[in-house]
Amino acid sequence: MSPTDLELVDATLEGDKSSFEALVRRHANGIFGLARGMLRNETEAQDVVQDTFLAAFRKLHTFRRESSFKSWLYRIASNTCLMRLRSKRRRPEVPLAVRSSGFDEDGHHERPVVDWSPISDERLETRELGVHIRAAVDELPEKYRVVLLLADYEKRSMKEIADALDLTVPNVKTRLHRARLAVRASLATYVAGER
């Protein structure tokens, strides 16, 4: 049975270099995925993975075990991404165009809503769907993309995201909902083409 993250952390703190290597192998891809999604740049994402593991190694003795090692590590990674995003010259935010039509005057759906979730779930592990979703997320303006990744990939709470981004919880929810609606619309188009 492979050792747990905590066992590898303990062994690393006792001087076993190979245990930290194992942690790197276990989590590098996931952190790369988060960083690539937030920054939309593979080279920068690799820098973030490198910086994250360097920081994690240097701060490992401060890891309090109040959350999982994975959560702690991913928090370092997402904060590193946020710092990079903040340091870039700010560009005017582009509003997210989410189609709000589709309802009649009484607020009911104009057309029946197709439940394509079984088809989407069937293709969940396929490379094509992954590429399509990542492209849809890439197209989101930064303020929506970052919230979506922190919530749906990193699984941070609304409060945690609000604190990290200096927003109110309702503001985080609004951004997350709009981001999900935009990705949902893109996914619906993809699934319709697959049917």
Add this chain to the structure above:
Amino acid sequence: MTCSEFVDNAIELFEGDDVNLHAALEEHRASCADCAAFVNTYEATVRASQAAFSAPFPAELQAQLESRIRAAVLDEIA
């Protein structure tokens, strides 16, 4: 509650703490097949996003990444 209001507030089914709003949303979902389908696809979207960003990356990129980390991190702790 109308379908339009339901869609605007659907996130509260998953991220909300307003008990009354949650109950109103559930009540509407139970009586409206279209909004039930909307929620199913909304949840499927969240699952698809999670899977997309958890997907393994190409072996070539993975090797490149490990090589960089090895050089930057593991050499430091050697």
